[in-house]
Amino acid sequence: LLFSPSQAIQYQNNVPTPFSLTAELFDPEGNSKPWIDIRGGDFEEVASENLFPSQRPPPPLEFAHGTTTLSFTFQGGIIVAVDSRASLGSFVGSKTTQKVLPINSHMIGTMAGGAADCQFWIRKIKSEALLHEVEEGRRMSVARASRILANYLYSVRQLQLSLGTMIAGWDEKGPQLYYVDNTGLRIQGDLFAVGSGSTFALGILDTATNRYELSVDEAIALGIRAIRHATFRDAYSGGFINVYLITPEDGWKRVFQEDIARTPEAWQALKQKEESELDIN
Amino acid sequence: RGVNTFSPEGRLFQVEYAIEAIKLGSTAVGIQTKEGSVLAVEKRLTSPLLDPASVEKIAEIDSHIGAAMSGLVADAKTLVDHARVEAQNHRFTYDEPIGVEPLTQAVCDLALSFGEGSDGDSSKRMSRPFGVALLLAGYDELEGSQLYFSDPSGTFVRYKAKAIGAGSEGAQSNLEEAYSETMTLNEAEELALSTLKQVMEEKISTDNIELARVTPDKGFHIATPDEVATVLERLSG
Numbered sequence: 250l251l252f253s254p255s256q257a258i259q260y261q262n263n264v265p266t267p268f269s270l271t272a273e274l275f276d277p278e279g280n281s282k283p284w285i286d287i288r289g290g291d292f293e294e295v296a297s298e299n300l301f302p303s304q305r306p307p308p309p310l311e312f313a314h315g316t317t318t319l320s321f322t323f324q325g326g327i328i329v330a331v332d333s334r335a336s337l338g339s340f341v342g343s344k345t346t347q348k349v350l351p352i353n354s355h356m357i358g359t360m361a362g363g364a365a366d367c368q369f370w371i372r373k374i375k376s377e378a379l380l381h382e383v384e385e386g387r388r389m390s391v392a393r394a395s396r397i398l399a400n401y402l403y404s405v406r407q408l409q410l411s412l413g414t415m416i417a418g419w420d421e422k423g424p425q426l427y428y429v430d431n432t433g434l435r436i437q438g439d440l441f442a443v444g445s446g447s448t449f450a451l452g453i454l455d456t457a458t459n460r461y462e463l464s465v466d467e468a469i470a471l472g473i474r475a476i477r478h479a480t481f482r483d484a485y486s487g488g489f490i491n492v493y494l495i496t497p498e499d500g501w502k503r504v505f506q507e508d509i510a511r512t513p514e515a516w517q518a519l520k521q522k523e524e525s526e527l528d529i530n
Numbered sequence: 531r532g533v534n535t536f537s538p539e540g541r542l543f544q545v546e547y548a549i550e551a552i553k554l555g556s557t558a559v560g561i562q563t564k565e566g567s568v569l570a571v572e573k574r575l576t577s578p579l580l581d582p583a584s585v586e587k588i589a590e591i592d593s594h595i596g597a598a599m600s601g602l603v604a605d606a607k608t609l610v611d612h613a614r615v616e617a618q619n620h621r622f623t624y625d626e627p628i629g630v631e632p633l634t635q636a637v638c639d640l641a642l643s644f645g646e647g648s649d650g651d652s653s654k655r656m657s658r659p660f661g662v663a664l665l666l667a668g669y670d671e672l673e674g675s676q677l678y679f680s681d682p683s684g685t686f687v688r689y690k691a692k693a694i695g696a697g698s699e700g701a702q703s704n705l706e707e708a709y710s711e712t713m714t715l716n717e718a719e720e721l722a723l724s725t726l727k728q729v730m731e732e733k734i735s736t737d738n739i740e741l742a743r744v745t746p747d748k749g750f751h752i753a754t755p756d757e758v759a760t761v762l763e764r765l766s767g
Contacts, residue, residue, distance in 0.1 A: 253641075372622065376621065376622040377618075377636045379618055379621070380614060380615065380618045383590050383591065383592060383593075383617075383618075384611075385613060386590075459751050475644070
């Protein structure tokens with residue numbers, strides 16, 4: 250492997266100290282605490298006491314969690330649909346975030362949770378996949394790529410990374426879809442939706458009872474509807490709808506993009522204008 | 531003599547002996563043209579019972595660089611693995627393919643330290659120099675098509691055409707006569723194979739040689755048996 254775990258640093262009273270498991274497992278009286286979700290759990294307790302600001306631990310970092318990403322397999326391949334909003338609290342940081350990250354010609358990863366964590370680690374997996382191709386002379390399988398990522402994330406779960414990614418691809422076993430997250434969880438499935446808008450997207454996706462038999466156009470339309478509805482109801486999702494299709498012949502390809510802020514007609518008109526300007530040039 | 535001890539005349543005997551070991555290896559030829567570079571190696575099949583496809587003396591390092599080896603092929607595996615990881619690390623850090631010269635330098639750094647590497651992992655250090663020479667052929671945007679020769683002393687030199695291994699003396703003089711700066715890639719392939727044909731003991735065929743090319747548009751590609759057959763036909767025709 251190209252990478253190895255690094256040391257975790259904790260901050261106590263604004264002074265960095267080496268990470269120590271026992272600090273988390275025992276309270277000041279020495280009673281053992283039940284294993285708690287270390288993200289945010291401690292902060293509320295300590296902040297409620299009237300400590301001076303300089304004595305309080307720093308608040309948990311605010312990541313861009315807001316997103317809707319979904320993926321499902323069907324007879325024509327795999328659909329991956331995402332929004333493109335990056336939110337920092339209630340501030341819309343970007344409407345053009347690239348939430349689909351390529352790993353190889355036939356495999357992509359999606360971004361949900363911490364944007365930096367997803368970008369960095371999926372890029373590392375891309376590096377591993379390319380090395381594998383050069384060494385073995387064939388593409389890395391989806392099972393292997395998702396395993397490398399999941400094993401690694403489990404080994405560094407104390408770093409409190411925030412990552413909820415779907416690794417989707419077509420390999421020798423056919424269409425493969427795995428959900429991998431920062432706790433090290435890795436599960437295979439036919440349908441996943443991840444992010445703050447995932448529940449709204451699932452509501453739309455689950456209405457298609459014949460999902461596997463859909464045609465390519467119908468499947469793309471289903472993905473669009475699901476993301477559009479999620480951006481409608483979830484404040485932290487929006488921007489563009491990007492839909493990708495993975496097939497064995499062409500690999501991954503973006504098949505749809507639309508700016509939600511414009512009506513479909515206005516968006517088509519804008520794209521045609523851009524294309525004609527490109528032709529002139 | 532200790533491996534790292536100079537002789538009174540100022541020579542490192544182990545390194546020189548390693549260079550001698552390469553002269554026993556199978557012949558490899560590399561030629562660089564403006565259209566791209568070519569690598570050809572004699573497989574040297576010692577038995578009709580062995581599987582020719584399992585003898586691999588040309589390795590892909592990245593999509594735009596390949597290496598041909600001559601000498602102790604097992605030593606070459608260490609160098610090639612290191613080169614592959616360096617190429618990917620460079621892509622990850624700088625979001626661009628590694629240049630051919632920096633990659634060659636990385637290989638030579640490893641050769642110079644007998645396998646220890648810049649990470650200081652002294653468990654990987656060998657008690658002797660590497661017994662293999664490499665011909666690294668690649669393309670990058672800065673210098674275009676390039677061919678480098680790297681040897682156990684840890685030096686590398688850029689060549690327009692180079693032969694290494696057992697038949698290298700005869701092959702090198704052949705290349706010197708026939709090489710021209712304006713050669714096409716197809717002519718370079720023909721020259722490489724005809725040079726090998728001259729110095730090989732067995733009759734040349736699609737089974738007992740390996741051929742590869744690096745071009746700006748398609749990158750590194752090892753020829754399939756059919757593609758080798760096409761070039762051999764052009765030679766005889």
